[in-house]
Amino acid sequence: MLPLVALVGRPNVGKSTLFNALTRSRDALVHDAPGVTRDRHYGVCRLNAERPFVVVDTGGIAGEDEGLAGATARQARAAAEEADLVLMIVDGREGTSGLDDDILRWLRKLAKPTLLVVNKTDGIDVRAALADFARYGIDPMLPVSSAHRTGLDTLLANVLARLPEHGQASLPDDDPERIRIAFVGRPNVGKSTLVNRILGEERVIASDVPGTTRDSIAIDLERDGRKYRLIDTAGLRRRSRVEEVVEKFSAVKTLQAIEQCQVAVLMLDASEGVTDQDATVLGAILDAGRALVIALNKWDGRSEYERQQAEALADRKLAFVDWAERVRISALHGSGLRELFRAIHHAHASATREFGTAEVTRALEAAYAANPPPVVRGHVAKLRFAHPGGSSPPTFVVHGTRLRTLSQSYQRYLENFFRKRFKLVGTPIRFVFKEGS
Ligand code: GDP
């Protein structure tokens, strides 16, 4: 499971600015993709790619900013109680305040590992600012400027030093043949109906993964001789267990499930189109670089006209991920499952495919020959050679000069070219550009 870090602090100290600095995807192609949105309160920090963690901005979760009062306060408390680490954010320009004192008293009772982050230290006397907060007795105090992204490296190092190592053995992964799947989507799209349906099939042999805790239920299953592990998002099966607390944290569970899976099945309700919440889940899948299958659920009982409407809407809203296979299913009746599992296999095979250096460089040469990068302000990027840089998602490292001048549209061109040439379906692909030869 990904560790959880909660940002706590009074309004206006810069929590959401820090949240963005920590969680914004650095891949502009992914981040600015049309049709993709991001949760403003729950995100994954990948500044250290090896050790991602979930960040919760506890401010304004309930939509209002009233400090630690009312619903906001309850959400903030619940998030901090669940967290492995709390970052208390204060404003280095304004110094200590009564509200900070209140928060601090509450944090003391909570007795969680806590770091004091002194924000807005750009252009001020940092020593003086820190001296003011020393009386809080939280060690260490970390000066940052979220707006200017300074101090983040030290902050990150201090955070990681206090978090459990990612990927510890709660879900031991033994079997390379086993495909890890997560069914994700907003509430009521039919996730638990689907899982129950799959588990109820005669051909399925299922077992709980031993050693999984109450919070992380995974189910191993065999279907038609193939092995899968279903990663739970929020009490997929034992619905009686799904209480308010779990529901509240389904955003965290979703992020964690996406992280643990190899193939994410984004479930949509065919009758409701693609909502903002769907687009947010999609954003999280793309940020994580996971293989993707789109399942249009509740396909039963629709007229031909309604089906066409649903398809057209999905075409439009999901144009950016047109590389993902789309299957129409009815979790209720169990129809479309064969197509669903076939798509999962395609996506998994593409995501984990191994490439040789020669074929990757040849692909780059072919892409270049067919359409060289345009001249930008008198300069033109040169693409020299490429080699594979890993799988899940397939990554290609391109070496050359003036690569900074490569436009987003040219990067998209390369992506599409590689995708076609290597017949990659159902997986994002990434390029890493390295200046010099
Ligand atoms: P929140 O209410 O705690 O989420 O605070 P916000 O992130 O919305 O920031 C409140 C205000 O402080 C905004 O106007 C930000 O632009 C500003 N701000 C945030 N971080 C910094 C910083 O590092 N330096 C400066 N100078 N301003 C900042």
Ligand code: GDP
């Ligand atoms: P979850 O919150 O995503 O786990 O959604 P549920 O599995 O609890 O389903 C929400 C509602 O949609 C329930 O009333 C289901 O019976 C209904 N539902 C789920 N799948 C289908 C389907 O394929 N067709 C129809 N007509 N209803 C469905």
